[in-house]
Amino acid sequence: MSVKSLASLLARHLGSLPLVSFIIPNYNNEQFLPAAVASCVASYPGPRQIIVVDDGSTSPQTDAILERLKREYRDVEIIRQANKRLPGARNTGLRAARGEYIKFLDADDLLAPDTVLYQVAHLTVSDADISLCEWLRMDESGSLLERPPNFLSHEPGFTLRDFLLRWERGLSVPSHSALLRMGRYELPFFDERFFGKEDWVFWSELSAKGLQWAVLEYPGALYRQHIKSMTYYQRERMAHEFLIASDLLQKRYSDICPEMTDAHQKHYDAMYGPEARSMPTLRAQLTKLCHIARLDGPLAALLSLMQFLWRKAGLSGRWWPRWLPSAGHLALRGHNPAERLHAALAAREAAK
Numbered sequence: 165m166s167v168k169s170l171a172s173l174l175a176r177h178l179g180s181l182p183l184v185s186f187i188i189p190n191y192n193n194e195q196f197l198p199a200a201v202a203s204c205v206a207s208y209p210g211p212r213q214i215i216v217v218d219d220g221s222t223s224p225q226t227d228a229i230l231e232r233l234k235r236e237y238r239d240v241e242i243i244r245q246a247n248k249r250l251p252g253a254r255n256t257g258l259r260a261a262r263g264e265y266i267k268f269l270d271a272d273d274l275l276a277p278d279t280v281l282y283q284v285a286h287l288t289v290s291d292a293d294i295s296l297c298e299w300l301r302m303d304e305s306g307s308l309l310e311r312p313p314n315f316l317s318h319e320p321g322f323t324l325r326d327f328l329l330r331w332e333r334g335l336s337v338p339s340h341s342a343l344l345r346m347g348r349y350e351l352p353f354f355d356e357r358f359f360g361k362e363d364w365v366f367w368s369e370l371s372a373k374g375l376q377w378a379v380l381e382y383p384g385a386l387y388r389q390h391i392k393s394m395t396y397y398q399r400e401r402m403a404h405e406f407l408i409a410s411d412l413l414q415k416r417y418s419d420i421c422p423e424m425t426d427a428h429q430k431h432y433d434a435m436y437g438p439e440a441r442s443m444p445t446l447r448a449q450l451t452k453l454c455h456i457a458r459l460d461g462p463l464a465a466l467l468s469l470m471q472f473l474w475r476k477a478g479l480s481g482r483w484w485p486r487w488l489p490s491a492g493h494l495a496l497r498g499h500n501p502a503e504r505l506h507a508a509l510a511a512r513e514a515a516k
Contacts, residue, residue: 167502170502171210173509174281174284174285177513178288181209181210181211182210182263182265183211183212183262183263183264184210184211184213184266185215185257185263187269188217188269188270188271189257189271190218190253191271192221192226193270194223196273196388197233197271198232200274201214201216201237203275203386204280207277207280210281215257216233218245220245220248230242250362254354255356258353265280265283265345266351267280268340269339273385273388274386275385276383276385278384278502279382280343282382283295285505285508286505287378288509288512293348293377294342294344294376294377296322296342296377297380297382298341298382298384299338299383299384299387300312300385300387300495300496301387301389302386302387303388303389304389307484307490308471308492309490309491310468311383311459311495313448322371323371327364328368328420329427331431332431332435333427337367338385340385341385348375360401380501406432452468453469456491459495460491460498461498464495465491467488467494
């Protein structure tokens with residue numbers, strides 16, 4: 165079943181393909197920004213509003229890149245503001261959004277082709293409020309993709325307790341993994357006091373409001389890790405932000421989940437303490453390989469093991485041979501939800 169057939173059936177079912185608002189905060193990531201915008205276009209064939217919020221960039225190349233994007237894409241809107249950091253830039257985008265669906269995308273990340281089309285169809289057949297696709301890590305050059313340790317497709321759904329107890333402990337959701345349906349609930353804004361971990365608070369607040377989550381078995385969000393990433397070079401700051409977010413969540417939800425105080429302390433010690441591991445243990449890697457073999461096949465598991473040993477030897481992912489696919493590339497090629505989404509939509513049409 166082709167993606168074009170799925171888009172056609174979805175348009176008939178909904179009357180037309182809905183408007184999707186993409187929100188892209190940018191701060192000195194001009195070298196990655198054009199690819200991020202292009203991935204939005206490739207992810208969805210329907211009407212798009214691509215909001216690029218330039219959050220006080222200081223790079224001299226930024227102006228030229230922004231002007232080029234406005235010339236090349238008619239659905240790109242540029243908003244410039246003084247630096248408010250990532251939560252403030254996302255909030256600016258939210259205020260400007262007109263779409264029936266919202267998609268966040270950081271300027272250094274990417275969406276896989278047709279991801280948003282799949283997610284709109286997914287929300288249509290599931291009647292959920294938020295569609296989560298799986299995600300892949302990506303090195304700076306984009307040549308090496310890999311599965312993260314957690315696999316969202318194993319999850320039946322998420323509750324507030326999941327976010328309070330398991331965040332970064334088997335449950336991690338990059339912002340661009342989610343597609344949010346507008347209209348049923350009033351979305352909160354991101355807490356602009358945070359430098360990081362604002363997404364943890366945001367997802368928890370959405371869950372507390374009663375929004376329903378559904379997981380799409382497709383690795384459509386590509387999360388780039390590079391030398392300028394907050395999680396890469398500001399580890400101490402991120403540890404501090406974890407403590408601030410933990411304190412806020414405990415004040416809000418301790419009556420619902422009193423055990424999260426101990427859970428957060430244990431995670432902090434494991435993730436940010438002096439004994440924290442920068443590389444997964446061999447046992448954890450073998451468990452991950454078993455999951456990859458089941459999801460993506462034995463070849464993908466073998467490639468994942470090669471990537472693990474490659475990094476264990478101290479070699480950067482950017483030197484991964486260009487001619488050799490990675491486990492993540494096989495995951496993308498092996499998962500195409502168009503056929504099963506088309507069948508679910510067709511069943512709903514027949515039931516009308």
